[in-house]
Amino acid sequence: MEIGEIEKAKKRCESVITTIENLPLSTSCKRTLLKLASSELSFLSSLSTNHPSQNPLSINIGHVESVLRILQLPSVTGVSRVCKPIVGVYVDLVCTLGKVPVWIIVSDRNPKYISWSDDCHGSKGLRSRIGSILVAAKSTMTLKPSSVILFFANGLLSSIHERLREEFGAQDFDFGLDFDCEEMLEGEWVNVVRTRSYKESVSVEIKLIEDECDTLESEVVVQEESTELRENDGYFSCVISSMRLQGEEDFLVNFDTTALVALVSGITNGCAERIVDMPEVELEEKFKGNTVFVIAQARSEIEDPVLVKMGSVLAGKRGIVCKSVLSEFKELVSMYAGTNEKLRAEQLLKSLMVVNDNPAERVMGLPTTRKLAMKNKIVFGTGDRWKAPTLTANMAFVRAEAQFGMSLSTINHSPRALTGD
Incomplete structure (x- = not known):
């Protein structure tokens, strides 16, 4: 391998490392990717520049580049594992794609060297590898994906492409992004694949769980709908009126109790500055032992208004709420809400579709712990079954799962409390 090629490969590694550091991933996912990229960079740096190899050098940074390119897709969210073995098989990405859980397998191999069958030396072919992955995917409860997606970065021979269709029912899959386009990430231009093209890439999807929409229609509890809005509720009214009163699966958002409370809270709806300016004696009398907590939320609201974010998230969407959340929310409102908060709560509930508690099996398969409480598994699991992201401030559950x-699939917001407004 020529010195110029070694230096080019090292620059690719350095570019990948920079990109990883800027990606909004968990610490463990970043650590895994950085370890892979740093290991490749160390290997390349160890090569003698005075006596470069005369043989072509196989480098692995292309695989990490391809994984990162998929991670940059706007439709890829909720990444929980990257380049790790799961139930005995290697999976590049465990994530949510759109609104459903998927496993993504990435191949950066030259298509000429992707064999279908096992060879005489014991190396597994693509057929055996996919078979093992599908068995593992079907055997797990909590990590079970709706589908397995295979991404061949350098393309695939037509003969193998056809076998994937015939034996595994694979269907061509479109990630929905031009792989040659640059992406804006965290306010900076990032493009780790500037030196390569993905025009020849091939993606296929093998579905494991069929669409359950037809069976969910009977679970809807009819809720009275109303477009009547109170003029003095300001931005709250704008947010509610921007939501759909009817909508299809692609436009659903699942509300947990924290989201409902945040929407109707006096802090969110104009009382934040008044609370911050309130004398300490009045604060203690009104909020008792929760004074510090309420003031912190009021200051947070002044700096970062919750309704602004919720407005952008909920516009054009249909809100759903499961029965257990509805019951808990009504109880909280009856005990702690003031007159205005009660009126907003009444208006909000008229804009939502109530569904039965019916959590997905994979969520219920999680162990029940303090952070993974049963009531939360029911709420998030019901959203998962409806393929609706859950709007929540319950980050303890999100981190635990x-x-x-x-x-x-979740949408996070800052917590807000009822104030008696």
Whole structure:
């Protein structure tokens, strides 16, 4: 391998490392990717520049580049595991794609060297590898994907492409992004694949769980709908009116109790500055032992208004709420809400579709712990079954489920409390 090629490969590694550091991934996922890229860079740096190899050098940085390119897709969220073995098989990405959990397998091999059958030396062919992955995917409960997606970065021979269709029912899959386009990430231009093209790439999907939409229709509890809005509720009214009163599966958002409370809270709806300016004696009398907690939320609201974020998230969407959340929310409102908060709660509930508690099996398969409480598994699991992201401030649950490698579609917001407004 020529010195120029070694230096070019080293620059690719350095570019990948920079990109990894800027990606919004968990610490464990970043650590795994950085270890792979740094290991490749160390190997390349160890090569003698005075006596470069005369033989072509096989480098692995292309595989990490391809994984990162998929990670940059806007539709890829809830990444819980990267380049790790799961139930005995290697999976490049465990994530949510769109609104469903998937496993993604990435190949950066030259298509000429991708064999279908096992060879006489014991090396597994693509057929055996896929078979093992599908067995593992079907055997796990909490990490079970709706589908397995195979991404061949350098393309695939037509003969093998056809066998994937015939034996595994694979269907061509479109990630929905031009791989030659640059992406804006965290306010900076990032393009780790500037020196290569993915025009020849091939993606296929093998579905494991069929669409359950037809069976969910009977679970809807009819809720009275109303477009009547109170004029003095300001931005709250704008957010509610921007939501759909009817909508299809692609436009659903699942509300947990924290989201409902945040929407109707006095802090969110104009009382934040008044709370911050309130004398300490009045604060203690009104909020008792929760004074510090409420003030912190009020200051947070002034700096980063919750309704602004929720407005962008909920516009054009249909909100759903499961019965257990509805019951808990009504109880909280009856006990702690003031007159205005109660009126907003009433208006909000008229804009939502109530569904039965019916959590997905994979979520219920999680162990029940303090952070993974049964009531939370029911809420997030019901959203998962409806393929609706859950709007929540319950980051303890989100972090806990991620530790088990599960990928759930969630939309986070800052917590807000009822104030008696």
